[in-house]
Amino acid sequence: MELPRPLSHSSMYLFNECPRKYKFKYVDRIPEKPRHFFSFGSSVHAALEFFYGVKSLPAPSLEQLLAAYKEHWISAGYKDPAQEQQYFEDGKQILISFHQKHVRDFALPYFVEYSFNFSVEGVPVTGKVDRIDKLEDGTLSIVDYKTGKALAKGRVQTDGQLTMYQLACEQLLGAKVSRLAFYHLPSLTQQAVERHDDGLVDGLKRRITATAEAIVSEKFDPTPDESKCRWCDYKPICPVFKHQFSSRQQELVLARAEPEPDEDVSALVDRLGELQEKSEELRSELEGAKKGLAELLERKGYSRAFGKRFEVLKSTARRWEFSDKKKVLEILTKAGLYEKVLAPSAPKVEQLMSDPGLDAAVRERLGELASKIETAELKLKPL
Ligand code: SF4
Numbered sequence: 001m002e003l004p005r006p007l008s009h010s011s012m013y014l015f016n017e018c019p020r021k022y023k024f025k026y027v028d029r030i031p032e033k034p035r036h037f038f039s040f041g042s043s044v045h046a047a048l049e050f051f052y053g054v055k056s057l058p059a060p061s062l063e064q065l066l067a068a069y070k071e072h073w074i075s076a077g078y079k080d081p082a083q084e085q086q087y088f089e090d091g092k093q094i095l096i097s098f099h100q101k102h103v104r105d106f107a108l109p110y111f112v113e114y115s116f117n118f119s120v121e122g123v124p125v126t127g128k129v130d131r132i133d134k135l136e137d138g139t140l141s142i143v144d145y146k147t148g149k150a151l152a153k154g155r156v157q158t159d160g161q162l163t164m165y166q167l168a169c170e171q172l173l174g175a176k177v178s179r180l181a182f183y184h185l186p187s188l189t190q191q192a193v194e195r196h197d198d199g200l201v202d203g204l205k206r207r208i209t210a211t212a213e214a215i216v217s218e219k220f221d222p223t224p225d226e227s228k229c230r231w232c233d234y235k236p237i238c239p240v241f242k243h244q245f246s247s248r249q250q251e252l253v254l255a256r257a258e259p260e261p262d263e264d265v266s267a268l269v270d271r272l273g274e275l276q277e278k279s280e281e282l283r284s285e286l287e288g289a290k291k292g293l294a295e296l297l298e299r300k301g302y303s304r305a306f307g308k309r310f311e312v313l314k315s316t317a318r319r320w321e322f323s324d325k326k327k328v329l330e331i332l333t334k335a336g337l338y339e340k341v342l343a344p345s346a347p348k349v350e351q352l353m354s355d356p357g358l359d360a361a362v363r364e365r366l367g368e369l370a371s372k373i374e375t376a377e378l379k380l381k382p383l
Helices: 009-017 019-027 036-052 062-071 081-102 160-173 198-216 247-254 263-300 325-334 346-353 360-369
Strands: 111-120 123-134 140-146 177-184 189-194 304-306 311-313
Touching: 009 019, 009 160, 009 198, 036 062, 036 081, 036 111, 036 123, 036 140, 062 081, 111 160, 111 198, 111 263, 123 160, 123 198, 140 160, 160 177, 160 198, 346 360
Parallel strands: 140 177
Antiparallel strands: 111 123, 123 140, 177 189, 304 311
16 A cells, blocks of 8 residues: 555654554544644644744734634633633643743744655655744754643653654755754743754654555554553554444444545645645745845845846835833824724724624624625645
8 A cells, every 4th residue: 555644753653652543543544532632732832833923023912922822722622611721721821921931032933833745765754843943053943842741851862753853854944953952831941952863863764664664564453552542542443452342332433534535626635735835935935035135235234236137125114013002092092093093994893793792783784884705715734
C-alpha cells in the first residue's frame, strides 16, 4: 500500500505507540474521540497565533488577546460545562501572565504557525512550527509551545519533534537553526538548547524511513500495553480485546469512520489547500523581505533605491494607537464629535444584529434595510 498521508511527528508517535492504532486512525480513517486537553492546547495556541501573527508593532493588547482566545475556544471533549469553564479560566490566566511577561519584549516573529511539507529520503513529511524567530546573526530560533504537564528535564536536548522542525526549517528556509526551545506555558518557563547535532538528525531520518517502510508493508500488529490500551478508543475493534465487547459496541466505533474521499472533490480540496499554503508562505516571505529592506535602507540612509526591474521609495507611515478606547469615546461624546468619527460599518452592524441582547424591534428595522447575500465559505485545515 501507499502511505495514507505524509508522516508527521504525531503520526510517527502513534505508530510507535501501537501500529494497529495507527492503522485504525489513518488507514481505516476512524477518528479518535475529542479530548479536552487537545482542545485546550489548540485554543491557547490559536490565541498565541493571533498575538504573534500581527503584521506590525505594537503587540496586541491584553483585551485583544483574550478576545481572540474566546473567539477560538474549542469546546469539544470536556466532560461537563464546569470542567470546560475551569479550563477556560486556566487558559485565560496563562495568557494574562504571558502577555504581562512578553508585551514589553514583543518582536515580530519570522513565522507563526509555519506549515511545512518536505521529503526525507523520498518520504513525505509534514508539520507545523509554532514560532520561528530570526536572530541577529541570521540564524533561526524555533519555539514549540506546550500546555500540558511540566516537561521532563532534558527532553529538549533530544526531542524528535524539535529535530524534525530543525530539519524542515533548514531545508525549506535555507537558514541554519541555532536554537530550539520548548515553552511550557502554564509555568512560563522555557527549555532551550543549541541545534540538535547530526547524529540526532540522522537518527530521525532513519526513523522516518523505517516507519514509512513498515506502513507501506502493512506491518500493523497490535502492541498491547496496559497504560496505552486503557485509554485507547479502538479497544472494541482491536484484535486483542474485541472479544470483551458486544457487536453493538464494535459497530459504534466502526460507524465513526470517515467516508472514502470522492476523487474529484479530494483533488480540488488538496489543490485549494496547497494554494493557501503557498500564499501564506509568500505573504510571510513578503513581510520578511519588506522588513529586511526597510532596515537596510534605514541603515544606509536611502529613501529611494533601484533593482533591475523595480524601484522602491521609502517614506514613514504614522498612525495613532489608543490604549484606553473607552476614554477616547468619552472625550468624543462629550465634545459632540462621536458621530463624526464613528460611521457604522457593515461588519459591525452585522455583529450587532447577531447579538442576542439586541432589541427585537431594532433588529427587525435594521433587517428591513438590509438584503441578505449568501456566499459559500470554505474553512481549510490540514489533516
Ligand atoms: S487497544 Fe492497545 S493494542 Fe489495541 S489498538 Fe489500542 S493501543 Fe493498540
